[in-house]
Amino acid sequence: MSSSDFVSQVAPIKAADPCGALLQRCRTLVEDHELNHVKQWKAANPGAFVMGHMPIYAPRALVEAQGGLAVAVFGGGEEVDIIRGDSYFQSYICHIPRSTIELGLGGQLDVLDGMMFPSICDVIRNLGGMWKILFPNKYSAYVDLPQNFAQGIGGKFYAHELGRIAEEMHKFGAQKLEPEKLRQAMRDENLRRAAIGKLDELRRTEPHRCLASEAYLLVRAGGGLLAKEHAAMIEEFVLAAKKRDTRPRDNVRVVLVGAFCEQAPVDLIRALEKAGCDIVDDDFQLGMRMIEGDLDAEAEDPLLALAMGFIKKGAAVASRYIADEVKGKSLIDKVKASKADGVIFAAASFCDPALLDQPMLEVAMDEAKIPHTSFKYAENTGQFQVIREQAGAFSDAVKLWGQVE
C-alpha cells in the first residue's frame, strides 16, 4: 500500500479529511529510515547530542534535559533488506536486532551520537554489547532497570543509574545535567503523556474518529521529535479528528497486547481493522505510554523523581518486573476500562518477554471469560491475509456468541 492509498482509505464520508495532511506527515516521519528529520534537527542545533534508544521505555527526559534529542529506533520494518544483520544473531530470535544492526552498519544511524539499550531481554542485552564493539566511537548505554520497587533500594539504584548515564552522555558531548532543565524536560514529557491520553480517550469513546492505525502513526512519528513538539502535533490531530464527518462502525472492540518492542507493520493493523476490529487499546510504542501518570516535575530531587516515575507509575507489562501485582489483572482492568469485547495477543515471533507472559495472560482471560485470540508477526511481515481471516473469524464469533471457545 502506498502512502497516498493510506490517506485515501481513512478519508471521511463527505468533505476532505481534516486530518489528512497531518497523517501524511506522520507517515513520512515513520518511513524516514535515513533519519533525515533528525539530521535537520541536528543541523539546526549544532553540537546537540542525539541519543537513539530501542523502541521501548527509555529515560527520554534525561536526554532532552541535556539539550539533546531522543530518537526511538524502531528497526527496519519491511523496507530494509537484511544482509549483514543476520550474521550477528541466531535465526531463532526476533527480527528487530538484525534490522537495527543492518541500519547501523549501513550508516542510516550515523546521525546518532549514542544508543540506549534498556534491560528488558537478553536480545537487547546482547545487541548493546555488539553495539559497543561495532561503534566504539559512539556512546552506548545499557540501562539497568530496577527490579526492586522500594524508593530506598530500587529508586536509589535507578536514580544512580540515571546519574551515571547523564555523566557519560556529558563526556560524549551532551550538556551537563542541571536540575531545573530536568524538571522542564519532565514537564514536557507530562505534556506529551497528556496529549497521548487525549488521543487514546478519543479512540476509546469514538473509534470511528481515530483508527488504531492512525493513532499508531501519530505516536510512532514522535519517536524522533522533542516531547513538546510531539504533544502539539497530537493535540492538533485530536482537535481535527473531532470535526471528522465519520460514522460509527459495527465492529468488535479489542485490546491488542504483546507488540511493545518490534513493531507490526501499519498495514497489518489496517488488516485487523478491515477484519472488523476496533483496536481501542494496545501496547504499540509502549515507550511513549509506559509511565501511567505525571512525573513529579517539581520535585526537589528531579533525578530521583524520574526514577520513581518508572518505579511507581510504570505500566504492568511483560517487559517490566511487576513485583506483587497479580498477573493479568492489569490487562483485565484495561479491557474493562476500554469496554472491550476481547483481546488479541499479537507478539513479534520469538519475543521472549511477550511470549513468556502470554500463557499466563490467556489463563487470566479464560478465568475472566474474556474472549481472546493470538498470532505472531515480524516487522517485515508482508502477507496479512491469514491474519485478516483469523481476526475476521474472531470478530464474527465475538459478535455472535460473545465468548470464543
Ligand code: SF4
Ligand atoms: S522483540 Fe522481544 S525479544 Fe526481541 S528485542 Fe524486543 S523485547 Fe527483546
